[in-house]
Amino acid sequence: MGDHTIQRVEINGGVVTGVDGSASSKRALVAAAEEARRRGSVLHVVRAWSLRTAPRPADCPPNVVPSVDQFEETVRADTERIVAAKLGEHADLPVEYHIVHSPPPQALLSASKGADLLVVGHRGRGGFAGLMLGSVAEQCVRHAACPVLVVRPNV
Template identity: 45%
Template sequence: MSTKSAPDTAQLEPIASGSIVVGHDGSVDAQRSLEHAFELADKLGAPLCVVRTWSIDTAPHGTLVDFGIVSSFAQVSDKVCALLEAESKAAAEKHPSVGVAYRSAFGHPAEILLALSGEARMLVVGSRGLGGFRSVLLGSVSERCVRHAECPVLVVRPKKARD
């Protein structure tokens, strides 16, 4: 019997139907995925939703406890969203016609992205995130999204280093 629970998608505001949804974990590869998602949304005239998930372990430093006061999940999500918006600013400025929404959710990235895939036009994910196994060809989040999403999935490969 599995003790795994479904993601708490009640914490997520609904996305605009037909949005391009991009997962962003703060990595360089995620930034590349974000740029591709903005370009795609601009060309298709689609809204864009940028999503970051977090956990107790991955919440930005100083967001869980501030001056000895424990933050609520909503407060942490707001701080994560603000950070996500700041990290997306340069890409957003290149595509001013794209309507952008930012979402932050407590949970596993694949579960949250899959929950959003039902309303999405497309998911955009990096091939590898911050998971660490550089030898793996496709990261666990991107693989789960490719296999289980209810919409098409674009997997953005990392930029190759030039010799």
């Protein structure tokens, strides 16, 4: 792949969260939906992916390397499925998806430039380790261009 440019996420207002399928990102998704509802704004769901992290397209034969477009479609479908499963009573909330081939911190930080709020989960470990944010959450807290809400695990 000759194109190594990092895709940016450009939005204009609303609440942003990143979804990657982890438990902490699902908690952040629910909190972000609640915030978007409270503010009467759009929920922007960012899914940053790479060839290493993307789910493999189901209809692609084992010996064939899927195209970037096929990967992107699979990642989008996976993300929409996660969101539909978690939103529950917020199912009628306006949601915009941003599926970007980018490292997660860069995707979320670029989205933060136009957002009203960025919601991130963090993978607490309990005890003193529970004070440590995941590297993505930490980078967002330090560098985001908008307020950041960090959703802690239910301890």
